[in-house]
Amino acid sequence: MNGAVEVANKNIKKIIGKMMVNYKDWHEMLPFALLAYRTYVRSSTGATPYSLRMTQEFNKKVRPREFSPSDLVLRKVLHISPDSRGKFAYKYDGPFIVKEVFDRGAINLNDMDGNENALPVNVDALKKYYP
Template sequence: MARAFNARVRHREFNPGDLVLHITPVSRCKFVYKYDGPFVVRETFSGGAIILSDMNGTENILPVNADALKKYYP
């Protein structure tokens, strides 16, 4: 069962400087945006943690899991 699941998993790779969208934790209704952003990737770690910053350059202190991000193409 694990082999079948792992065969369909798409690995996401983020590099510093990429633009990403962050999934909002709570969607109150179906008309609310599901993503916040765009954010800029500042640093990536091996375990899948990523440090983001706003477009203005203010860096977020807490890292974000790569599963909660989606690449943004302007």
């Protein structure tokens, strides 16, 4: 057997022992003890096992976005305009032309007329435009 399994069982048993009122109700406290064990920060990793499982599942679904200069993109509308149409308002603005791509997900955009936008935009707020 693996020694880590015995250590985990010992820790769960300690948690249940601190939560029990009498010895007959240990099975009622088991789900709470397991939740406490899974959400407790480990000193070896500095994280909880639950957060590590969630991070692994999230990273499986992440698709990296690759943009290159002269690509056409749409920019997400991040502000609420005074002419808001509620749920029928536009979600994306554009199209724009990618002028320059920086490290760590920043991109400079140009209008279709060639006017440069003053601030760089994060990649998370862009999606490719296919005319």
